[in-house]
Amino acid sequence: MTPKQAQRLIKKIADIKRALAAEKRKFGGYDDSRGLRYLPTRYYIQLADYKGGLTYTHWFARTFPDDIGFPDFLFEWAVLLYKGGKLDLAKTKIWQTFCVNTYVLDKFFGHPIQPLLKYEWSNLAQAGFTEYFTYSHQQTDLLDFSQWLEEFMASELFMSRKARYLTLYQGLLVEEDLEIRDYLRQEAHQLENQSKF
Structure with a gap:
């Protein structure tokens, strides 16, 4: 520059x-x-x-x-936290990013975007999100962040939370019982607000 x-x-x-x-x-x-x-x-x-x-x-x-913020904003916030040495807060912000839009991290790593059947307000993958999110794991200034993020996303805790989160929202697509739907929403909300990794 x-x-x-x-x-x-x-x-x-x-x-x-x-x-x-x-x-x-x-x-x-x-x-x-x-x-x-x-x-x-x-x-x-x-x-x-x-x-x-x-x-x-x-x-x-x-x-x-x-x-709540937009997915790219939350992602940028996580980058700033990581670059500022605040790794625990960066993990929390990455989790928030994932919860707002589950496609962001796949897009960053260049993985194919496979639309998931899920109940998600920010399902922007089909609405042009993948076009305006321009960050990539290959950017020179983000190589250290990319490596850290890949390791964090491979952690057992992140993987288990991710799987449970997706299961809950996929359940909301098919569940008709109002009491069960309320339970699923509450558990998903609790997962979204998890801040310890």
Whole structure:
């Protein structure tokens, strides 16, 4: 990246922060229907400014505590955590990424996307997600992250949680008993909120 390209990214981040601050002044809160708040993580990764990215995600978590986020944003957050040496938090963020969209990690590793029959609000594989998610395990700046992620995803705990999570959501597709459906949803929600790996 040239110094001029880096300056453009720094300006984009500053412009986004300025726009969000203007919203807060104008509305007394954030009305970010354009989704500007999700963009800086991408720019921080491109700049290799992981400390700045972690500062931004800390602000994001405080400012939007109930915001689930989009799969690419959560993935970028995990990259920033990993690059910042916060491996346990990176594992949690990878799990959140998987729960929001189970195709993201396959796309990252270049595995074929095989649509799964599951009850998933963010089933973006058929809605163009695979086109706009541009990260790859072959990117030079992500090689260390890729190796770490591959090892983490091969861990017994991740594999067992993943299998159970998919089983629960596949069960929701066919189960008609309301009491059982409620149980399946509750267990899936508990799995989604697991933060210890």
